[in-house]
Amino acid sequence: MKTALVPDRLERATIPWLLACAVATVAPHTEHLPLWLSTVVGVALLLRSWLWLKNRPLPARWLLALVVVATTAGVYGEYRTLFGRDAGVALLTLFMALKPMEMSRRRDAIVVVMLGFFLLLTHYFYSQGIPTGLWLIGAVTLQIATLIRIYGGAQPPVLIARHAAQLLLQAVPFMLVLFLLFPRVSGPLWGLPQDAHGNRSGLPETISPGSISELILNGAIAFRARFSGTPPANTALYWRGPVMDEFDGRTWKPAFLGRQAPPQIEARGESVAYELTLEPHNQRWLLALDAPIDLPPNATLSTRMQVLAREPVRMRSRFFLRASTDYRAGQTEAQTVLATALQLPGKGNPRARMLAAAWRQKHSNPQAIAAEAQQLFRQENFVYTLNPPLLGDESIDQFLFETKSGFCEHYASAFTFLMRAAGIPARIVAGYQGGEFNPIDGYVVVRQSDAHAWAEIWIDGRGWTRVDPTAAIAPSRVEQGIAAALPEGETLPVMARIDLDWLRQLRFRWEAINNSWNQWVLGYNPDRQRELLSRFGLGNIDWRGMTALLSALCGLALLGITAWTLWQRPRTDAAQRIWLRFCAQLAKCGAPRRESWEGPLAYAQRVAGVRPEFGDIAHRAAMLYADSRYGNGGTACMQALKDEMRRLPTRWSFV
Amino acid sequence: MTLLASLQRWLFRLGRDKTLPIVLTQRRIFILPTRAGLLFGAALAVMLIGAINYTLSLGHALVFLLVGLGLAGMVHTFRNLAGLSLTPGRVKPVHAGEIAHFSLHLANDRREGRRALSFCFDRGSEATVNVPATGSAHVDIPCATSRRGWLDPGRITLSTSYPLGLFRAWSYPHPPFVCLVYPQPIERPLPPPTAIADPGLTRGDGGQEDFAGLRLRNPGDPPRHIAWKAVARSVDAYPLLVKHFAGGAGEELWLDWSLLADEADDETRLSILTAWVLAAEDAHLSYGLAIPGHYLAPALGAAHCSACLEALALFGHEDRTRP
Numbered sequence: 001m002k003t004a005l006v007p008d009r010l011e012r013a014t015i016p017w018l019l020a021c022a023v024a025t026v027a028p029h030t031e032h033l034p035l036w037l038s039t040v041v042g043v044a045l046l047l048r049s050w051l052w053l054k055n056r057p058l059p060a061r062w063l064l065a066l067v068v069v070a071t072t073a074g075v076y077g078e079y080r081t082l083f084g085r086d087a088g089v090a091l092l093t094l095f096m097a098l099k100p101m102e103m104s105r106r107r108d109a110i111v112v113v114m115l116g117f118f119l120l121l122t123h124y125f126y127s128q129g130i131p132t133g134l135w136l137i138g139a140v141t142l143q144i145a146t147l148i149r150i151y152g153g154a155q156p157p158v159l160i161a162r163h164a165a166q167l168l169l170q171a172v173p174f175m176l177v178l179f180l181l182f183p184r185v186s187g188p189l190w191g192l193p194q195d196a197h198g199n200r201s202g203l204p205e206t207i208s209p210g211s212i213s214e215l216i217l218n219g220a221i222a223f224r225a226r227f228s229g230t231p232p233a234n235t236a237l238y239w240r241g242p243v244m245d246e247f248d249g250r251t252w253k254p255a256f257l258g259r260q261a262p263p264q265i266e267a268r269g270e271s272v273a274y275e276l277t278l279e280p281h282n283q284r285w286l287l288a289l290d291a292p293i294d295l296p297p298n299a300t301l302s303t304r305m306q307v308l309a310r311e312p313v314r315m316r317s318r319f320f321l322r323a324s325t326d327y328r329a330g331q332t333e334a335q336t337v338l339a340t341a342l343q344l345p346g347k348g349n350p351r352a353r354m355l356a357a358a359w360r361q362k363h364s365n366p367q368a369i370a371a372e373a374q375q376l377f378r379q380e381n382f383v384y385t386l387n388p389p390l391l392g393d394e395s396i397d398q399f400l401f402e403t404k405s406g407f408c409e410h411y412a413s414a415f416t417f418l419m420r421a422a423g424i425p426a427r428i429v430a431g432y433q434g435g436e437f438n439p440i441d442g443y444v445v446v447r448q449s450d451a452h453a454w455a456e457i458w459i460d461g462r463g464w465t466r467v468d469p470t471a472a473i474a475p476s477r478v479e480q481g482i483a484a485a486l487p488e489g490e491t492l493p494v495m496a497r498i499d500l501d502w503l504r505q506l507r508f509r510w511e512a513i514n515n516s517w518n519q520w521v522l523g524y525n526p527d528r529q530r531e532l533l534s535r536f537g538l539g540n541i542d543w544r545g546m547t548a549l550l551s552a553l554c555g556l557a558l559l560g561i562t563a564w565t566l567w568q569r570p571r572t573d574a575a576q577r578i579w580l581r582f583c584a585q586l587a588k589c590g591a592p593r594r595e596s597w598e599g600p601l602a603y604a605q606r607v608a609g610v611r612p613e614f615g616d617i618a619h620r621a622a623m624l625y626a627d628s629r630y631g632n633g634g635t636a637c638m639q640a641l642k643d644e645m646r647r648l649p650t651r652w653s654f655v
Numbered sequence: 656m657t658l659l660a661s662l663q664r665w666l667f668r669l670g671r672d673k674t675l676p677i678v679l680t681q682r683r684i685f686i687l688p689t690r691a692g693l694l695f696g697a698a699l700a701v702m703l704i705g706a707i708n709y710t711l712s713l714g715h716a717l718v719f720l721l722v723g724l725g726l727a728g729m730v731h732t733f734r735n736l737a738g739l740s741l742t743p744g745r746v747k748p749v750h751a752g753e754i755a756h757f758s759l760h761l762a763n764d765r766r767e768g769r770r771a772l773s774f775c776f777d778r779g780s781e782a783t784v785n786v787p788a789t790g791s792a793h794v795d796i797p798c799a800t801s802r803r804g805w806l807d808p809g810r811i812t813l814s815t816s817y818p819l820g821l822f823r824a825w826s827y828p829h830p831p832f833v834c835l836v837y838p839q840p841i842e843r844p845l846p847p848p849t850a851i852a853d854p855g856l857t858r859g860d861g862g863q864e865d866f867a868g869l870r871l872r873n874p875g876d877p878p879r880h881i882a883w884k885a886v887a888r889s890v891d892a893y894p895l896l897v898k899h900f901a902g903g904a905g906e907e908l909w910l911d912w913s914l915l916a917d918e919a920d921d922e923t924r925l926s927i928l929t930a931w932v933l934a935a936e937d938a939h940l941s942y943g944l945a946i947p948g949h950y951l952a953p954a955l956g957a958a959h960c961s962a963c964l965e966a967l968a969l970f971g972h973e974d975r976t977r978p
Binding site: 106124128153163167170175185522523524561562 | 694724733818
C-alpha cells in the first residue's frame with residue numbers, strides 16, 4: 001500500500017499522459033500553422049516519446065535553448081512579429097512541444113497542463129464550431145486525468161478516466177451558471193493586434209469583370225435572416241452591399257460624395273421585420289434588405305441607401321431590421337449624387353456610346369431606354385456563365401458586341417455604362433440575391449454563392465429604381481438561385497447544388513443545429529443575456545444583481561457537491577441494516593434502546609429483563625441476525641428477521 | 656503563550672487528541688490553494704480577459720468550465736481527508752540518531768478510496784499512503800531522533816492535494832504517540848567477567864544449569880524460565896513463579912557504571928553501557944547492569960535487554976513514566 005514518493009519528482013509513467021495532453025492540444029493548430037512549424041512540433045513530440053520509450057536522458061539545456069531561439073527567430077521571420085495573434089499561437093505551440101524535453105519535476109508537468117489550457121482557448125480564434133467544442137471536452141478530460149495521475153500515483157486508467165469524468169460533470173453546473181449569468185461585456189477591452197481578424201471572404205469593395213464570379217464557388221454562409229412573418233418572395237430578396245458609382249473603363253468603385261443626407265425612403269407596401277445574423281466580413285455594410293425602414297441602434301443609413309455599422313463587422317453579430325420590398329427612394333436626390341451617377345471616362349467603348357446615343361434619340365423617357373437595353377440582352381445571343389472569356393481594355397464594347405457572355409457583374413456593368421451614356425443617372429449595387437429557406441428552423445440562409453450585382457437608375461419622380469439585367473438574360477437566377485441559372489457542367493460548390501434531395505435534408509438539419517449553436521452558444525452576448533434574463537422576469541437586473549445571483553447559484557452548486565461528499569454513507573451489510581431497523585422499532589415500542597457496544601444476544605437479554613413482553617421476539621430476532629451474519633443462514637434468515645420486525649406492534653397501537 | 660500561538664491553537668484545534676480513534680471531521684480540515692492552484696487561477700484570469708477581448712463565446716465556456724473544475728476539485732481534495740479515522744499503533748524503541756517509525760492505522764468507511772495521503776511530523780520526512788475503498792491501511796511515519804529518553808513527536812501534519820493538485824487540504828491530528836529512545840551505542844570491548852565467590856549469596860539466577868528451586872518472577876526474567884506447571888497448579892496463591900538456577904559458569908558479567916569512571920561525561924558512559932548491553936545480549940552472556948539508582952541482576956533475554964536499555968534511556972530523567 002505504501003508508496004515512496006519524493007514530492008517534486010515526476011514519475012516516469014506520467015510522461016505518456018503529458019505527451020498525450022500536448023498532442024491533443026497542439027494537433028488542431030497544425031491546420032493553420034506553417035508547415036515547417038508543424039514539422040518541428042511533430043518531430044519534437046516524437047523524439048520525446050522515443051526518449052521515453054528507450055529510457056534515454058533528456059537533451060542538454062543549452063541545446064534546447066538553441067532550438068528555442070532558432071525556432072522563435074523562425075516564427076519572427078514567418079509573421080514579422082512575435083506579439084500578434086497568430087505569432088503568439090505559434091510560439092505557444094512551440095513551447096508546448098519543447099517543454100516536455102525538460103520535464104523532470106512535477107512543476108514542469110503543471111506548466112505543460114496549464115499551457116494546454118491556454119492552447120485550447122486559442123483554438124477558438126480559428127473555429128468555434130460544434131466539433132471544436134467536442135474536442136474541448138475530450139482534451140479537458142485528458143488533462144484532468146493527467147493531473148489525477150500525477151497527484152494520485154498509479155491507478156488503472158479506467159479509474160482515472162472515471163474520476164476525471166466525474167469531476168468534469170460536477171464542473172458543468174458552475175459552467176452553466178457562469179456562462180449564463182457572468183456579466184457580458186461587448187467588444188474588445190483594448191485595441192486588438194492587426195491580425196486579430198483574419199482574411200474574411202465577402203463582397204469586394206470594387207467591381208471589375210470576374211470579381212463576383214470568384215465568390216460564387218464559395219459555399220460559405222454569408223448571413224442568415226429570420227423573418228417575423230413569411231419571408232418575401234425570392235425575387236424580392238435583394239440584400240444591399242457596396243454601391244459603386246465611379247467607373248474608370250474597367251473597374252467600378254464608390255466615389256467620394258462628401259457628407260450628403262441619406263435618401264428619403266417611402267414604403268409603399270407592408271414592411272417586414274427580420275433578424276439578420278451576419279458572419280464577420282470585416283466591412284461596415286450590413287447587407288440590409290432593400291429598402292431599409294427601421295435600423296438597428298448602432299447603424300446608420302448611407303447616402304447610397306446602405307445600412308452601415310459604426311465599426312467593421314468582425315464577429316458574428318445579430319441585427320434587428322425592418323424593410324419594405326416595395327418602396328420609392330431618393331425622389332429628391334442631391335445634385336452631386338446625380339452628377340456622380342452620370343460620370344463616364346473621357347474616352348473608350350465608342351460602340352456602346354453610339355448605341356446609347358441612338359436609344360436616346362429614339363426614346364424620351366428613361367424606362368423605355370432601360371427596356372431597350374434589357375431587350376438587347378434578351379434578343380441577342382447573350383450567355384450567362386461563370387467562365388466568360390477574358391476582356392481587354394474596351395471591356396464594355398467587347399462584352400456587348402463580341403464575347404456576349406458573362407456573369408452578373410458583366411451585365412450590370414454594361415447596363416450601367418449604357419444608361420450613363422444615354423444620360424440616365426445609374427450605379428452598380430453589389431450584394432446578395434435570394435437565399436435558401438431552411439424549413440427546419442425557419443432561417444433564410446444566404447451564402448457567398450448568392451453574391452450578385454445589379455443596377456439602379458434614377459428616374460425623375462420615381463427616384464432610384466432597381467433594374468436587374470441578369471433577370472433579362474437568366475430569369476431563373478433571380479427566381480430559383482444560381483444553380484438553376486447556370487448551364488450544365490459548370491462547377492458549383494456542393495452546398496449550392498439542388499439535386500440530391502436526401503443530402504439537402506441532411507444539410508438542412510445540420511445547418512439548423514449549427515445555427516442554434518451559433519445563435520445561443522457563440523452569439524450569447526449582452527443582448528442575448530438580457531433577453532434570457534427577462535424571460536425569467538429579471539429584465540432590469542444590472543451587473544451587480546447578476547453577480548449576486550451568480551454567486552448565490554455557484555454557492556448552491558458548491559453546497560450540493562459538498563453535501564454529496566459528506567452524506568455518502570458507508571454501505572452497511574444488508575442483515576445489519578435490517579437488524580438496526582428492528583432495534584430502532586423495538587426502542588420505539590418502549591423497549592430500552594440498544595447501546596452501540598451491545599451485542600445482539602446481550603441486548604435481547606436486557607430487553608427480556610426490562611420488558612418481558614418483548615423478550616421472546618427480541619431473542620428470536622437476535623438469533624436470526626446472528627445466524628444470517630455469522631452463521632450460514634443467508635437470505636432466508638434475513639427474510640425471517642423482516643417477518644419478526646413486522647410482528648412488532650406499530651406505533652399506532654400505542655397511541 | 657503568545658496571542659498568535661493561542662490563536663493558532665484555537666484555529667487549528669491543536670492539542671493532543673483524547674479520544675481514539677481520531678476521526679477527521681470537517682472542523683479539523685483546512686484547505687488552501689497550492690502554488691499550482693494560484694498559477695491556475697492566474698491563468699484563468701488571463702484566459703477570461705482574452706476571451707472577453709476577442710469575444711470568444713466558447714472561450715468563456717472553457718474558462719467557466721475550468722473554474723467549475725477548480726471548485727469541484729477543491730471539494731474532492733477536502734473529501735479525500737474528511738471522515739478518515741486514525742488509530743495510533745505500536746512504536747518500536749530506537750537508538751538516538753535512528754529514525755523512529757510511528758505506526759498509524761487508517762480506516763476508510765467510504766465507498767471511494769482515498770489517495771496520496773501524506774503524513775509527516777514537524778521533524779521528519781513524509782510518508783505517503785493510499786487507503787482502499789471501505790478498507791484500511793497502515794502507515795509508518797518516520798521521525799528523526801537525537802536524544803535518549805521519551806520522544807514525543809508532536810502533532811502529525813496530514814495533507815493531501817489529490818486529485819488535481821490545485822488545493823492542499825491538511826489536518827493536525829495529534830495522537831498520544833510516544834517512543835522510547837535508547838542512548839546511541841558507542842562500541843567498546845566488553846569488560847572481563849568477574850568470578851563469583853559464593854554463588855549462593857548472589858541475588859538472582861547466578862547460573863544457567865542446576866535447578867535450584869522456584870521463586871517469584873521479577874521483571875526481566877526470561878519467559879522461558881517461567882515454571883508453567885507450578886503456575887498452573889496454584890494459580891490463586893502465586894501470580895507467576897520462575898525456575899531458579901544455580902551453578903554453571905561461576906562467573907558473571909557486570910556492566911558497571913564505575914568501570915567507566917575515566918570517561919568524560921554521563922552521556923558517553925550511557926552510550927558505552929548501551930553498546931555493552933547489546934554486545935552481551937548478542938554473545939548470549941548473562942549480564943547485570945549497575946548504574947546509579949538502578950541495579951539489574953544478571954540475566955539474559957530480550958526482556959532483560961529491554962529493561963536494561965530502558966534504564967539507560969531514562970537515566971537521570973526525573974519522571975520515568977511514559978509521558
